[in-house]
Amino acid sequence: MNKLFVLNHKMNLLSDEIDNYINILNIYGKNKKIIIAPSNIYLKTFVEKSCFDICTQNGYYKDSGAYTGEVSFKQLKSLGINYAIIGHSERRKNFKETDEIINMKIKSCISNRIIPILCVGETYEERNNREMYLKVAEQLTKDLEGNSPQKIIIAYEPIWSIGTGITPKPEEITAMINYINEILKSIPQIDYNILYGGSVDDNNISDILNIDHVDGVLIGGASLNIDKLKIILNN
Numbered sequence: 001m002n003k004l005f006v007l008n009h010k011m012n013l014l015s016d017e018i019d020n021y022i023n024i025l026n027i028y029g030k031n032k033k034i035i036i037a038p039s040n041i042y043l044k045t046f047v048e049k050s051c052f053d054i055c056t057q058n059g060y061y062k063d064s065g066a067y068t069g070e071v072s073f074k075q076l077k078s079l080g081i082n083y084a085i086i087g088h089s090e091r092r093k094n095f096k097e098t099d100e101i102i103n104m105k106i107k108s109c110i111s112n113r114i115i116p117i118l119c120v121g122e123t124y125e126e127r128n129n130r131e132m133y134l135k136v137a138e139q140l141t142k143d144l145e146g147n148s149p150q151k152i153i154i155a156y157e158p159i160w161s162i163g164t165g166i167t168p169k170p171e172e173i174t175a176m177i178n179y180i181n182e183i184l185k186s187i188p189q190i191d192y193n194i195l196y197g198g199s200v201d202d203n204n205i206s207d208i209l210n211i212d213h214v215d216g217v218l219i220g221g222a223s224l225n226i227d228k229l230k231i232i233l234n235n
């Protein structure tokens, strides 16, 4: 299978940087499976000009109504958005998103035919206490409860690895991905892929993509650096 590259821009890039970014990535055309998650304000430009699937970094679970400042998955779908990052640790931590909220967001994605990219992962302390499997199992169970996604992407993102330059050992990634596989296999008729995310860059990309059962990567910081990104996408 072609490896999947999800590019999470977070809250970065200015309006006059967008066209250049889109043009450079478009060179990779259909040879690469790339999903780009820019800031909401650029989604329409990306949908119109990029040749890749575009992903929202967030959305609200109600379809419409008096929710000032929010954007619904229904609205995002009407713009041509087919993917959504859900449950990223930065949203869980900084915006107090609970598993209950994440569960409702996933339900809304599914009902609006948006494929969720659900992020799960443990803190440094949880890994030290050997609680990482418990944590990930709890997140998956609560976030997916009552949901019957036909298609979902899970991103295993250890929180201690995001933006730190530190990555788990390959065998630690494999062990967690095998564990996630076991949990997902028990859900009938689900089609899923599992990504690794956390400090993926031009130096470690080939090692990470060679890890057993890693279907692709979720890249934050390095997705903003065109030189690094070119090296990454050549893998």
Ligand code: PGA
Binding pocket: 008, 157, 161, 162, 163, 164, 197, 198, 199, 200, 218, 219, 220, 221, 222
């Ligand atoms: P990073 O971010 O690649 O900068 O570590 C990954 C993420 O937050 O998804």
